[in-house]
Amino acid sequence: MNSLWIVAWRNIKRKSSRSAWLAGSAAIAALLLFVSYFFVFSMERSLKAGSQRLGADLLVVPKGVGDHAGDMIIAGKVSAFYMPETVVDRIEQIPEVEQVAPQLYLKTVSTVCCGTEGDFPVVAFDPQRDFTLKNWVAETSRTYDKYDVVIGSNAGGGNYLYHYDDAYSVQWVTLFGKEFLIRNVLFPTGMGTDDTIFMRLDAARELSGSKDLGLDIPKNQISVVLVKTQPGMDEFVKREIERMNLNVDVAKGSGLQEVVNHQIRPIKLFSYLMITVMIVMSGFQVMTIFSALVNERRKEIGMLRAMGAARVTAYRLLLAEAMLSGMIGSSFGALAGAALLYDNRALILKFITLPLVFPDWTSGLGIGLAVMLAVTGISVLAAFIPVNRILREQPYQSMREGEV
Protein backbone atom coordinates (compact mmCIF):
# COMPACT_ATOMS: atom_id res chain seq x y z
CA MET A 1 0.00 0.00 0.00
CA ASN A 2 2.85 2.38 0.71
CA SER A 3 4.03 2.20 -2.90
CA LEU A 4 0.71 3.76 -3.82
CA TRP A 5 1.67 6.92 -1.96
CA ILE A 6 5.21 6.74 -3.33
CA VAL A 7 3.92 6.58 -6.89
CA ALA A 8 1.42 9.35 -6.21
CA TRP A 9 4.02 11.59 -4.60
CA ARG A 10 6.64 10.98 -7.30
CA ASN A 11 4.08 11.72 -9.97
CA ILE A 12 3.38 15.03 -8.32
CA LYS A 13 7.08 15.82 -8.23
CA ARG A 14 7.71 14.64 -11.78
CA LYS A 15 4.99 16.78 -13.28
CA SER A 16 5.87 19.63 -11.02
CA SER A 17 4.40 22.44 -13.09
CA ARG A 18 1.10 20.69 -13.51
CA SER A 19 1.08 19.77 -9.88
CA ALA A 20 1.76 23.39 -9.10
CA TRP A 21 -1.28 24.37 -11.14
CA LEU A 22 -3.37 21.86 -9.34
CA ALA A 23 -2.10 22.85 -5.92
CA GLY A 24 -2.29 26.50 -6.90
CA SER A 25 -5.91 26.33 -7.88
CA ALA A 26 -6.62 24.44 -4.70
CA ALA A 27 -4.79 27.21 -2.87
CA ILE A 28 -6.83 29.95 -4.52
CA ALA A 29 -10.02 28.09 -3.82
CA ALA A 30 -8.94 27.64 -0.23
CA LEU A 31 -8.01 31.30 0.05
CA LEU A 32 -11.32 32.57 -1.26
CA LEU A 33 -13.22 30.01 0.71
CA PHE A 34 -11.34 30.99 3.82
CA VAL A 35 -11.98 34.68 3.31
CA SER A 36 -15.65 34.33 2.55
CA TYR A 37 -16.26 31.85 5.30
CA PHE A 38 -14.32 34.09 7.61
CA PHE A 39 -16.60 37.00 6.83
CA VAL A 40 -19.67 34.91 7.29
CA PHE A 41 -18.32 33.66 10.57
CA SER A 42 -17.47 37.18 11.68
CA MET A 43 -20.85 38.44 10.72
CA GLU A 44 -22.63 35.66 12.49
CA ARG A 45 -20.73 36.61 15.57
CA SER A 46 -21.41 40.29 15.25
CA LEU A 47 -25.03 39.64 14.52
CA LYS A 48 -25.20 37.76 17.76
CA ALA A 49 -23.36 40.57 19.47
CA GLY A 50 -25.70 43.03 17.82
CA SER A 51 -28.81 41.31 18.99
CA GLN A 52 -27.37 41.37 22.46
CA ARG A 53 -26.52 45.01 22.26
CA LEU A 54 -29.77 46.09 20.88
CA GLY A 55 -31.22 43.30 22.89
CA ALA A 56 -32.10 46.09 25.17
CA ASP A 57 -35.69 45.04 24.92
CA LEU A 58 -36.91 48.09 26.78
CA LEU A 59 -35.68 51.63 27.26
CA VAL A 60 -36.79 53.28 30.44
CA VAL A 61 -36.60 57.09 30.46
CA PRO A 62 -38.08 59.88 32.62
CA LYS A 63 -41.73 60.62 32.02
CA GLY A 64 -42.34 62.87 29.06
CA VAL A 65 -39.23 61.80 27.14
CA GLY A 66 -40.83 58.55 26.10
CA ASP A 67 -41.80 59.33 22.55
CA HIS A 68 -38.29 60.42 21.70
CA ALA A 69 -36.41 57.62 23.40
CA GLY A 70 -35.74 55.68 20.24
CA ASP A 71 -34.85 58.77 18.25
CA MET A 72 -32.41 59.82 20.89
CA ILE A 73 -30.42 56.66 20.62
CA ILE A 74 -30.46 56.82 16.85
CA ALA A 75 -29.51 60.47 16.62
CA GLY A 76 -27.09 60.37 19.49
CA LYS A 77 -28.55 63.46 21.04
CA VAL A 78 -27.69 64.10 24.62
CA SER A 79 -30.19 66.10 26.49
CA ALA A 80 -30.31 66.75 30.17
CA PHE A 81 -33.03 64.57 31.61
CA TYR A 82 -32.73 62.60 34.77
CA MET A 83 -34.50 60.17 37.03
CA PRO A 84 -33.51 58.71 40.36
CA GLU A 85 -31.06 55.83 40.39
CA THR A 86 -33.43 53.79 42.56
CA VAL A 87 -35.43 53.11 39.43
CA VAL A 88 -32.73 50.66 38.43
CA ASP A 89 -33.11 48.60 41.58
CA ARG A 90 -36.87 48.59 41.33
CA ILE A 91 -36.81 47.31 37.77
CA GLU A 92 -34.18 44.75 38.61
CA GLN A 93 -36.52 43.20 41.16
CA ILE A 94 -38.99 42.14 38.47
CA PRO A 95 -38.31 38.40 38.05
CA GLU A 96 -38.76 38.48 34.29
CA VAL A 97 -35.96 41.02 33.93
CA GLU A 98 -32.62 39.49 33.07
CA GLN A 99 -30.33 42.50 32.90
CA VAL A 100 -30.47 46.22 33.53
CA ALA A 101 -27.86 48.74 32.47
CA PRO A 102 -28.13 52.40 33.46
CA GLN A 103 -26.65 55.14 31.35
CA LEU A 104 -26.23 58.79 32.19
CA TYR A 105 -26.20 61.39 29.46
CA LEU A 106 -23.57 63.93 30.35
CA LYS A 107 -22.93 66.58 27.80
CA THR A 108 -21.89 67.19 24.21
CA VAL A 109 -18.23 68.12 24.27
CA SER A 110 -16.11 69.82 21.63
CA THR A 111 -12.75 68.15 21.68
CA VAL A 112 -10.17 66.36 19.61
CA CYS A 113 -10.28 62.60 19.66
CA CYS A 114 -7.58 60.69 17.87
CA GLY A 115 -6.88 63.63 15.63
CA THR A 116 -10.57 64.04 14.84
CA GLU A 117 -12.08 67.30 15.91
CA GLY A 118 -15.76 67.47 16.61
CA ASP A 119 -18.72 67.63 18.95
CA PHE A 120 -19.04 64.36 20.74
CA PRO A 121 -21.92 63.39 22.97
CA VAL A 122 -20.48 61.95 26.15
CA VAL A 123 -22.43 59.22 27.91
CA ALA A 124 -21.59 57.45 31.14
CA PHE A 125 -22.14 53.73 31.49
CA ASP A 126 -21.71 51.18 34.21
CA PRO A 127 -19.18 48.58 33.02
CA GLN A 128 -20.35 46.08 35.63
CA ARG A 129 -23.92 46.06 34.45
CA ASP A 130 -23.41 46.93 30.83
CA PHE A 131 -24.63 44.33 28.39
CA THR A 132 -24.88 46.43 25.28
CA LEU A 133 -21.53 48.10 24.58
CA LYS A 134 -19.69 45.01 25.77
CA ASN A 135 -20.65 43.01 22.73
CA TRP A 136 -20.42 45.77 20.24
CA VAL A 137 -16.67 46.16 20.24
CA ALA A 138 -13.96 44.60 18.14
CA GLU A 139 -12.15 43.21 21.16
CA THR A 140 -14.66 41.76 23.57
CA SER A 141 -12.17 40.64 26.20
CA ARG A 142 -10.96 44.08 27.24
CA THR A 143 -11.80 45.46 30.66
CA TYR A 144 -12.07 49.11 31.57
CA ASP A 145 -10.17 51.01 34.20
CA LYS A 146 -11.68 54.06 35.77
CA TYR A 147 -10.33 56.58 33.29
CA ASP A 148 -10.79 54.47 30.19
CA VAL A 149 -13.28 55.32 27.49
CA VAL A 150 -14.95 53.49 24.64
CA ILE A 151 -15.47 55.52 21.49
CA GLY A 152 -17.90 55.25 18.62
CA SER A 153 -16.52 54.47 15.20
CA ASN A 154 -16.85 58.06 13.99
CA ALA A 155 -15.53 59.65 17.14
CA GLY A 156 -11.95 59.29 16.02
CA GLY A 157 -12.57 55.59 15.71
CA GLY A 158 -11.34 55.47 12.16
CA ASN A 159 -8.00 56.90 13.15
CA TYR A 160 -7.87 54.83 16.23
CA LEU A 161 -8.31 51.65 14.25
CA TYR A 162 -5.11 52.29 12.38
CA HIS A 163 -3.30 51.72 15.63
CA TYR A 164 -5.62 49.03 16.79
CA ASP A 165 -3.08 46.25 16.95
CA ASP A 166 -0.22 48.42 18.05
CA ALA A 167 0.18 47.91 21.76
CA TYR A 168 2.47 50.93 22.03
CA SER A 169 0.18 53.33 20.31
CA VAL A 170 -1.81 54.84 23.12
CA GLN A 171 -4.52 57.35 22.34
CA TRP A 172 -5.87 59.85 24.81
CA VAL A 173 -8.80 62.18 24.79
CA THR A 174 -9.37 65.13 27.11
CA LEU A 175 -12.82 65.32 28.63
CA PHE A 176 -13.79 67.75 31.37
CA GLY A 177 -10.18 68.59 32.01
CA LYS A 178 -9.13 65.03 32.47
CA GLU A 179 -7.10 62.73 30.22
CA PHE A 180 -8.90 59.54 29.28
CA LEU A 181 -7.32 56.49 27.71
CA ILE A 182 -9.13 55.11 24.71
CA ARG A 183 -9.51 51.45 25.43
CA ASN A 184 -11.89 50.23 22.78
CA VAL A 185 -13.87 51.24 19.75
CA LEU A 186 -17.45 50.44 18.87
CA PHE A 187 -18.58 48.97 15.62
CA PRO A 188 -20.33 51.27 13.22
CA THR A 189 -24.08 51.22 13.66
CA GLY A 190 -25.17 54.00 11.42
CA MET A 191 -26.74 55.47 14.52
CA GLY A 192 -25.97 58.08 17.12
CA THR A 193 -23.60 55.87 19.03
CA ASP A 194 -21.10 56.22 16.20
CA ASP A 195 -20.15 59.68 17.48
CA THR A 196 -20.52 59.00 21.14
CA ILE A 197 -17.79 58.69 23.75
CA PHE A 198 -18.60 56.40 26.65
CA MET A 199 -16.94 56.85 30.03
CA ARG A 200 -17.45 55.07 33.31
CA LEU A 201 -20.21 56.25 35.57
CA ASP A 202 -17.94 56.47 38.61
CA ALA A 203 -15.46 58.63 36.72
CA ALA A 204 -18.25 60.96 35.62
CA ARG A 205 -19.57 61.26 39.17
CA GLU A 206 -16.09 62.00 40.46
CA LEU A 207 -15.54 64.81 37.97
CA SER A 208 -18.95 66.33 38.44
CA GLY A 209 -19.37 69.27 40.73
CA SER A 210 -16.15 71.14 40.24
CA LYS A 211 -17.79 73.84 38.18
CA ASP A 212 -14.69 74.99 36.32
CA LEU A 213 -14.48 71.57 34.63
CA GLY A 214 -17.80 72.11 32.93
CA LEU A 215 -19.58 69.02 34.20
CA ASP A 216 -22.45 69.33 36.59
CA ILE A 217 -24.77 66.41 36.98
CA PRO A 218 -27.27 65.85 39.78
CA LYS A 219 -26.31 63.25 42.36
CA ASN A 220 -27.79 59.73 42.24
CA GLN A 221 -29.54 60.37 38.97
CA ILE A 222 -29.44 58.51 35.69
CA SER A 223 -30.90 59.24 32.27
CA VAL A 224 -31.94 55.90 30.87
CA VAL A 225 -32.14 52.26 31.86
CA LEU A 226 -31.63 49.61 29.22
CA VAL A 227 -33.56 46.49 30.10
CA LYS A 228 -33.14 42.95 28.85
CA THR A 229 -36.10 40.73 29.60
CA GLN A 230 -36.67 37.04 29.35
CA PRO A 231 -37.59 36.06 25.81
CA GLY A 232 -41.09 37.17 24.89
CA MET A 233 -41.64 38.94 28.19
CA ASP A 234 -40.97 42.51 27.04
CA GLU A 235 -44.64 43.48 26.84
CA PHE A 236 -45.29 42.01 30.25
CA VAL A 237 -42.32 43.74 31.87
CA LYS A 238 -43.28 47.02 30.21
CA ARG A 239 -46.66 46.86 31.88
CA GLU A 240 -45.11 45.83 35.20
CA ILE A 241 -42.84 48.87 35.17
CA GLU A 242 -45.68 51.18 34.23
CA ARG A 243 -47.72 49.82 37.11
CA MET A 244 -44.93 50.64 39.57
CA ASN A 245 -45.63 54.36 39.23
CA LEU A 246 -41.98 55.27 38.88
CA ASN A 247 -42.77 58.36 36.87
CA VAL A 248 -41.09 56.91 33.80
CA ASP A 249 -41.84 56.15 30.19
CA VAL A 250 -41.07 52.74 28.76
CA ALA A 251 -40.22 52.29 25.09
CA LYS A 252 -39.53 49.15 23.18
CA GLY A 253 -36.04 48.87 21.74
CA SER A 254 -36.43 45.94 19.42
CA GLY A 255 -36.96 48.00 16.29
CA LEU A 256 -33.29 48.92 16.34
CA GLN A 257 -32.15 45.39 16.10
CA GLU A 258 -34.00 44.90 12.88
CA VAL A 259 -32.22 47.87 11.39
CA VAL A 260 -28.88 46.19 11.92
CA ASN A 261 -30.08 42.79 10.82
CA HIS A 262 -31.29 44.43 7.69
CA GLN A 263 -27.91 45.96 7.04
CA ILE A 264 -26.13 42.68 7.40
CA ARG A 265 -28.46 40.30 5.63
CA PRO A 266 -27.51 41.10 2.01
CA ILE A 267 -23.82 40.82 2.81
CA LYS A 268 -24.41 37.52 4.48
CA LEU A 269 -26.37 36.21 1.55
CA PHE A 270 -23.66 37.40 -0.77
CA SER A 271 -21.01 35.60 1.21
CA TYR A 272 -22.95 32.37 1.17
CA LEU A 273 -23.38 32.77 -2.54
CA MET A 274 -19.65 33.36 -2.90
CA ILE A 275 -18.91 30.21 -0.99
CA THR A 276 -21.22 28.16 -3.17
CA VAL A 277 -19.77 29.61 -6.35
CA MET A 278 -16.27 28.98 -5.06
CA ILE A 279 -16.96 25.37 -4.29
CA VAL A 280 -18.49 24.75 -7.70
CA MET A 281 -15.74 26.63 -9.51
CA SER A 282 -12.88 24.97 -7.75
CA GLY A 283 -14.56 21.66 -8.43
CA PHE A 284 -14.59 22.38 -12.16
CA GLN A 285 -11.04 23.63 -12.03
CA VAL A 286 -9.73 20.50 -10.39
CA MET A 287 -11.79 18.41 -12.76
CA THR A 288 -10.24 20.08 -15.80
CA ILE A 289 -6.71 19.75 -14.55
CA PHE A 290 -7.36 16.24 -13.46
CA SER A 291 -8.74 15.21 -16.83
CA ALA A 292 -5.37 16.09 -18.31
CA LEU A 293 -3.61 14.33 -15.49
CA VAL A 294 -5.62 11.18 -15.89
CA ASN A 295 -5.03 11.13 -19.63
CA GLU A 296 -1.32 11.28 -18.97
CA ARG A 297 -1.73 8.45 -16.58
CA ARG A 298 -3.91 6.40 -18.89
CA LYS A 299 -1.24 4.02 -20.02
CA GLU A 300 0.06 3.58 -16.51
CA ILE A 301 -3.40 2.70 -15.28
CA GLY A 302 -3.72 0.14 -18.07
CA MET A 303 -0.41 -1.42 -17.08
CA LEU A 304 -1.32 -1.55 -13.43
CA ARG A 305 -4.56 -3.26 -14.29
CA ALA A 306 -2.69 -5.71 -16.51
CA MET A 307 -0.60 -6.59 -13.51
CA GLY A 308 -3.78 -7.41 -11.69
CA ALA A 309 -4.73 -4.14 -10.06
CA ALA A 310 -8.46 -4.04 -9.60
CA ARG A 311 -10.32 -0.84 -10.38
CA VAL A 312 -10.30 0.18 -6.74
CA THR A 313 -6.51 0.14 -6.62
CA ALA A 314 -6.33 2.45 -9.60
CA TYR A 315 -8.94 4.68 -8.01
CA ARG A 316 -6.94 4.85 -4.87
CA LEU A 317 -3.74 5.71 -6.72
CA LEU A 318 -5.26 8.61 -8.60
CA LEU A 319 -7.38 9.86 -5.76
CA ALA A 320 -4.30 9.77 -3.54
CA GLU A 321 -2.67 12.12 -6.00
CA ALA A 322 -5.66 14.44 -6.01
CA MET A 323 -5.74 14.34 -2.26
CA LEU A 324 -2.06 15.18 -1.88
CA SER A 325 -2.27 18.09 -4.31
CA GLY A 326 -5.46 19.31 -2.76
CA MET A 327 -4.07 19.12 0.73
CA ILE A 328 -0.82 20.87 -0.08
CA GLY A 329 -2.56 23.58 -2.07
CA SER A 330 -5.35 24.23 0.36
CA SER A 331 -3.06 24.46 3.35
CA PHE A 332 -1.05 27.15 1.59
CA GLY A 333 -4.23 28.92 0.56
CA ALA A 334 -5.76 28.83 4.01
CA LEU A 335 -2.52 30.06 5.56
CA ALA A 336 -2.30 32.89 3.05
CA GLY A 337 -5.92 33.82 3.72
CA ALA A 338 -5.38 33.85 7.46
CA ALA A 339 -2.21 35.90 7.18
CA LEU A 340 -3.91 38.35 4.86
CA LEU A 341 -6.90 38.85 7.10
CA TYR A 342 -5.24 38.96 10.48
CA ASP A 343 -2.37 41.08 9.29
CA ASN A 344 -4.71 43.72 7.91
CA ARG A 345 -7.55 43.49 10.29
CA ALA A 346 -7.34 47.10 11.41
CA LEU A 347 -7.60 48.16 7.80
CA ILE A 348 -10.43 45.78 7.12
CA LEU A 349 -12.34 46.97 10.15
CA LYS A 350 -11.90 50.52 8.95
CA PHE A 351 -13.01 50.03 5.38
CA ILE A 352 -15.82 47.65 5.94
CA THR A 353 -18.33 49.80 7.70
CA LEU A 354 -20.04 46.83 9.15
CA PRO A 355 -19.69 45.26 12.52
CA LEU A 356 -17.09 42.56 12.13
CA VAL A 357 -16.01 40.64 15.14
CA PHE A 358 -12.76 38.97 14.27
CA PRO A 359 -12.64 35.31 15.22
CA ASP A 360 -9.94 34.52 17.73
CA TRP A 361 -7.09 32.39 16.50
CA THR A 362 -8.55 29.05 17.56
CA SER A 363 -11.70 29.73 15.56
CA GLY A 364 -9.42 30.93 12.76
CA LEU A 365 -7.56 27.65 12.92
CA GLY A 366 -10.85 25.81 12.87
CA ILE A 367 -11.95 27.70 9.79
CA GLY A 368 -8.60 26.96 8.16
CA LEU A 369 -8.91 23.25 8.83
CA ALA A 370 -12.50 23.18 7.64
CA VAL A 371 -11.46 24.93 4.43
CA MET A 372 -8.59 22.49 3.90
CA LEU A 373 -10.91 19.59 4.39
CA ALA A 374 -13.49 21.07 2.05
CA VAL A 375 -11.00 21.80 -0.73
CA THR A 376 -9.32 18.41 -0.40
CA GLY A 377 -12.72 16.79 -0.51
CA ILE A 378 -13.67 18.78 -3.59
CA SER A 379 -10.40 17.78 -5.28
CA VAL A 380 -11.03 14.12 -4.65
CA LEU A 381 -14.66 14.32 -5.76
CA ALA A 382 -13.79 16.26 -8.89
CA ALA A 383 -11.01 13.82 -9.75
CA PHE A 384 -13.46 10.99 -9.48
CA ILE A 385 -15.24 11.86 -12.72
CA PRO A 386 -12.28 11.70 -15.14
CA VAL A 387 -10.83 8.73 -13.27
CA ASN A 388 -14.07 6.90 -13.66
CA ARG A 389 -14.10 7.49 -17.40
CA ILE A 390 -10.69 5.85 -17.83
CA LEU A 391 -11.46 2.94 -15.59
CA ARG A 392 -14.52 1.99 -17.59
CA GLU A 393 -12.47 1.05 -20.64
CA GLN A 394 -10.55 -2.18 -21.15
CA PRO A 395 -6.98 -2.18 -19.83
CA TYR A 396 -5.56 -2.93 -23.25
CA GLN A 397 -7.28 0.12 -24.69
CA SER A 398 -5.85 2.33 -21.94
CA MET A 399 -2.41 0.96 -22.67
CA ARG A 400 -2.59 1.41 -26.42
CA GLU A 401 -4.17 4.83 -26.50
CA GLY A 402 -2.53 6.33 -23.46
CA GLU A 403 0.63 8.33 -23.79
CA VAL A 404 3.73 8.05 -21.70
Next chain:
Amino acid sequence: MIRLQDITKSYSVNKQETRHALDRVSVTVESGDFLAIVGPSGSGKSTLLAIAGLLDAPTEGTVWIEGQDASRWSDSKRAEYRAQQCGFVFQFPSLIPTLNVMENVLLPKTMIGTFRPEDRRQAEQILEEVGLTAHRNSFPSQLSGGEQRRAALARALIQDPKILLADEPTGALDDRNAELIMGLLKGWNQRGKTILLVTHDRRLAKAGNRILRLMDGRTDESGEDDGHVF
Protein backbone atom coordinates in the same frame (compact mmCIF):
# COMPACT_ATOMS: atom_id res chain seq x y z
CA MET B 1 -6.38 -24.30 -19.97
CA ILE B 2 -7.34 -21.35 -22.12
CA ARG B 3 -9.65 -21.91 -25.05
CA LEU B 4 -10.32 -19.14 -27.52
CA GLN B 5 -13.43 -19.92 -29.53
CA ASP B 6 -14.25 -18.07 -32.74
CA ILE B 7 -12.72 -14.86 -31.50
CA THR B 8 -13.44 -11.79 -33.60
CA LYS B 9 -12.18 -8.36 -32.71
CA SER B 10 -13.24 -5.50 -34.90
CA TYR B 11 -12.56 -1.80 -34.79
CA SER B 12 -14.59 0.80 -36.56
CA VAL B 13 -12.18 2.83 -38.64
CA ASN B 14 -14.84 5.37 -39.54
CA LYS B 15 -18.62 5.39 -39.73
CA GLN B 16 -18.89 2.98 -42.62
CA GLU B 17 -15.78 0.85 -42.31
CA THR B 18 -14.85 -1.70 -39.73
CA ARG B 19 -11.59 -3.57 -39.61
CA HIS B 20 -11.18 -7.02 -38.18
CA ALA B 21 -8.04 -7.30 -36.11
CA LEU B 22 -9.05 -10.88 -35.49
CA ASP B 23 -11.52 -12.86 -37.54
CA ARG B 24 -12.97 -16.04 -36.05
CA VAL B 25 -9.76 -17.28 -34.54
CA SER B 26 -9.87 -20.41 -32.41
CA VAL B 27 -7.03 -21.85 -30.44
CA THR B 28 -6.65 -23.96 -27.34
CA VAL B 29 -3.72 -23.60 -24.98
CA GLU B 30 -3.19 -26.46 -22.60
CA SER B 31 -1.38 -25.84 -19.40
CA GLY B 32 2.34 -26.45 -19.88
CA ASP B 33 2.12 -25.43 -23.53
CA PHE B 34 4.68 -23.17 -25.12
CA LEU B 35 2.72 -21.55 -27.91
CA ALA B 36 4.53 -19.37 -30.37
CA ILE B 37 2.35 -16.86 -32.22
CA VAL B 38 3.82 -15.68 -35.49
CA GLY B 39 2.65 -13.64 -38.41
CA PRO B 40 3.32 -10.41 -40.23
CA SER B 41 2.93 -7.03 -38.65
CA GLY B 42 -0.68 -6.09 -38.15
CA SER B 43 -1.89 -9.66 -38.33
CA GLY B 44 -3.46 -9.49 -34.89
CA LYS B 45 -0.86 -11.13 -32.65
CA SER B 46 -0.90 -8.53 -29.89
CA THR B 47 -4.68 -8.36 -30.02
CA LEU B 48 -4.90 -12.09 -29.54
CA LEU B 49 -2.55 -11.98 -26.59
CA ALA B 50 -4.54 -9.21 -24.93
CA ILE B 51 -7.78 -11.15 -25.32
CA ALA B 52 -6.21 -14.35 -24.03
CA GLY B 53 -4.95 -12.45 -20.98
CA LEU B 54 -8.37 -10.85 -20.34
CA LEU B 55 -6.97 -7.38 -21.00
CA ASP B 56 -9.48 -6.83 -23.77
CA ALA B 57 -12.88 -8.15 -24.62
CA PRO B 58 -13.52 -9.82 -27.98
CA THR B 59 -16.24 -8.40 -30.20
CA GLU B 60 -17.51 -11.89 -30.77
CA GLY B 61 -16.54 -15.31 -29.57
CA THR B 62 -15.82 -16.75 -26.17
CA VAL B 63 -12.77 -17.02 -23.98
CA TRP B 64 -12.95 -20.15 -21.86
CA ILE B 65 -10.69 -20.33 -18.86
CA GLU B 66 -10.68 -23.65 -17.06
CA GLY B 67 -14.06 -24.26 -18.62
CA GLN B 68 -15.58 -20.96 -17.53
CA ASP B 69 -16.81 -18.20 -19.80
CA ALA B 70 -14.52 -15.34 -18.80
CA SER B 71 -16.82 -12.69 -20.29
CA ARG B 72 -19.15 -13.38 -17.42
CA TRP B 73 -16.50 -12.59 -14.86
CA SER B 74 -16.64 -9.38 -12.89
CA ASP B 75 -13.87 -6.85 -13.15
CA SER B 76 -12.44 -7.84 -9.81
CA LYS B 77 -12.45 -11.52 -10.72
CA ARG B 78 -10.62 -10.75 -13.96
CA ALA B 79 -8.15 -8.61 -12.04
CA GLU B 80 -7.64 -11.37 -9.53
CA TYR B 81 -7.07 -13.87 -12.32
CA ARG B 82 -4.47 -11.62 -13.92
CA ALA B 83 -2.77 -10.97 -10.62
CA GLN B 84 -2.53 -14.62 -9.65
CA GLN B 85 -2.13 -16.44 -12.95
CA CYS B 86 -0.77 -14.14 -15.61
CA GLY B 87 2.47 -12.35 -16.27
CA PHE B 88 2.64 -9.90 -19.16
CA VAL B 89 5.50 -8.57 -21.22
CA PHE B 90 4.26 -5.92 -23.61
CA GLN B 91 5.52 -4.90 -26.98
CA PHE B 92 5.80 -1.27 -25.91
CA PRO B 93 7.64 0.15 -22.91
CA SER B 94 5.56 -0.64 -19.90
CA LEU B 95 7.55 0.25 -16.81
CA ILE B 96 6.18 2.87 -14.43
CA PRO B 97 8.41 5.86 -15.14
CA THR B 98 8.39 7.17 -11.58
CA LEU B 99 9.65 3.94 -10.05
CA ASN B 100 13.12 2.49 -10.37
CA VAL B 101 13.78 -1.02 -11.69
CA MET B 102 13.62 -2.69 -8.30
CA GLU B 103 10.40 -0.89 -7.36
CA ASN B 104 8.91 -1.72 -10.75
CA VAL B 105 9.74 -5.40 -10.37
CA LEU B 106 8.23 -5.44 -6.88
CA LEU B 107 5.15 -3.49 -7.92
CA PRO B 108 2.87 -6.52 -8.35
CA LYS B 109 3.72 -7.36 -4.75
CA THR B 110 3.58 -3.92 -3.18
CA MET B 111 0.60 -2.45 -4.92
CA ILE B 112 -1.50 -5.44 -5.75
CA GLY B 113 -0.49 -8.41 -3.66
CA THR B 114 1.14 -8.33 -0.27
CA PHE B 115 4.78 -7.49 0.07
CA ARG B 116 6.98 -9.61 2.30
CA PRO B 117 10.66 -8.90 2.98
CA GLU B 118 11.77 -12.10 1.25
CA ASP B 119 10.20 -10.84 -1.97
CA ARG B 120 13.13 -8.49 -2.27
CA ARG B 121 15.56 -11.42 -2.38
CA GLN B 122 13.43 -13.09 -5.01
CA ALA B 123 13.44 -9.89 -7.04
CA GLU B 124 17.24 -9.70 -6.77
CA GLN B 125 17.46 -13.21 -8.10
CA ILE B 126 15.19 -12.60 -11.06
CA LEU B 127 17.05 -9.41 -11.89
CA GLU B 128 20.23 -11.41 -11.95
CA GLU B 129 18.69 -13.97 -14.27
CA VAL B 130 17.77 -11.27 -16.76
CA GLY B 131 21.16 -9.58 -16.26
CA LEU B 132 19.98 -6.34 -14.69
CA THR B 133 21.51 -6.49 -11.23
CA ALA B 134 23.63 -3.43 -11.96
CA HIS B 135 20.56 -1.47 -12.96
CA ARG B 136 18.31 -2.25 -10.03
CA ASN B 137 18.24 1.37 -8.87
CA SER B 138 18.00 2.94 -12.32
CA PHE B 139 14.83 4.57 -13.52
CA PRO B 140 13.22 3.40 -16.79
CA SER B 141 14.32 6.56 -18.62
CA GLN B 142 17.92 5.62 -17.80
CA LEU B 143 17.64 2.20 -19.44
CA SER B 144 18.09 1.09 -23.03
CA GLY B 145 15.11 -0.38 -24.88
CA GLY B 146 16.38 -3.93 -24.38
CA GLU B 147 17.02 -3.33 -20.70
CA GLN B 148 13.52 -2.00 -20.26
CA ARG B 149 12.17 -5.10 -21.97
CA ARG B 150 14.14 -7.34 -19.64
CA ALA B 151 13.02 -5.39 -16.58
CA ALA B 152 9.43 -5.85 -17.75
CA LEU B 153 10.07 -9.59 -18.04
CA ALA B 154 11.46 -9.64 -14.52
CA ARG B 155 8.33 -7.90 -13.30
CA ALA B 156 6.16 -10.41 -15.14
CA LEU B 157 7.95 -13.27 -13.40
CA ILE B 158 7.91 -11.94 -9.84
CA GLN B 159 4.44 -13.28 -9.07
CA ASP B 160 5.51 -16.72 -10.35
CA PRO B 161 2.61 -16.76 -12.84
CA LYS B 162 1.20 -19.95 -14.29
CA ILE B 163 0.88 -18.30 -17.67
CA LEU B 164 3.38 -15.94 -19.23
CA LEU B 165 2.15 -13.81 -22.11
CA ALA B 166 5.12 -12.23 -23.80
CA ASP B 167 4.92 -9.93 -26.82
CA GLU B 168 8.29 -9.97 -28.54
CA PRO B 169 10.33 -10.05 -25.36
CA THR B 170 13.46 -10.36 -27.47
CA GLY B 171 12.49 -7.63 -29.87
CA ALA B 172 15.13 -5.09 -29.01
CA LEU B 173 17.82 -7.51 -27.92
CA ASP B 174 21.11 -8.58 -29.42
CA ASP B 175 21.60 -12.27 -30.14
CA ARG B 176 23.38 -13.02 -26.91
CA ASN B 177 20.70 -11.41 -24.74
CA ALA B 178 17.95 -12.85 -26.90
CA GLU B 179 19.33 -16.30 -26.27
CA LEU B 180 19.55 -15.55 -22.56
CA ILE B 181 15.87 -14.64 -22.50
CA MET B 182 14.88 -17.63 -24.63
CA GLY B 183 16.80 -19.91 -22.30
CA LEU B 184 14.97 -18.35 -19.39
CA LEU B 185 11.61 -18.90 -21.02
CA LYS B 186 12.41 -22.49 -21.90
CA GLY B 187 13.48 -23.20 -18.37
CA TRP B 188 10.31 -21.60 -17.14
CA ASN B 189 8.27 -23.76 -19.49
CA GLN B 190 10.07 -26.89 -18.36
CA ARG B 191 8.90 -26.16 -14.85
CA GLY B 192 5.39 -26.67 -16.14
CA LYS B 193 4.44 -23.07 -16.86
CA THR B 194 2.39 -22.06 -19.87
CA ILE B 195 3.89 -19.57 -22.28
CA LEU B 196 2.27 -17.57 -25.06
CA LEU B 197 5.04 -15.96 -27.04
CA VAL B 198 4.61 -13.51 -29.89
CA THR B 199 7.63 -13.23 -32.12
CA HIS B 200 8.61 -12.23 -35.61
CA ASP B 201 11.60 -14.48 -35.45
CA ARG B 202 10.79 -17.88 -36.86
CA ARG B 203 13.92 -19.29 -35.31
CA LEU B 204 12.68 -18.37 -31.86
CA ALA B 205 9.24 -19.63 -32.69
CA LYS B 206 10.66 -23.10 -32.97
CA ALA B 207 11.47 -23.04 -29.29
CA GLY B 208 7.75 -23.52 -28.69
CA ASN B 209 6.04 -26.86 -28.89
CA ARG B 210 3.28 -25.34 -30.98
CA ILE B 211 3.04 -22.49 -33.45
CA LEU B 212 0.01 -20.39 -34.30
CA ARG B 213 0.28 -18.51 -37.55
CA LEU B 214 -1.82 -15.42 -38.07
CA MET B 215 -2.46 -13.63 -41.35
CA ASP B 216 -4.77 -10.63 -41.56
CA GLY B 217 -6.48 -11.64 -38.39
CA ARG B 218 -7.10 -15.21 -39.43
CA THR B 219 -5.45 -18.46 -38.60
CA ASP B 220 -3.12 -19.08 -41.50
CA GLU B 221 -3.17 -22.68 -42.58
CA SER B 222 -1.47 -22.32 -45.94
CA GLY B 223 1.63 -23.66 -44.28
CA GLU B 224 3.93 -21.85 -46.68
CA ASP B 225 7.04 -21.95 -44.59
CA ASP B 226 9.92 -24.01 -43.45
CA GLY B 227 7.82 -27.06 -42.88
CA HIS B 228 7.39 -26.84 -39.18
CA VAL B 229 4.29 -28.72 -38.24
CA PHE B 230 1.87 -27.81 -35.51
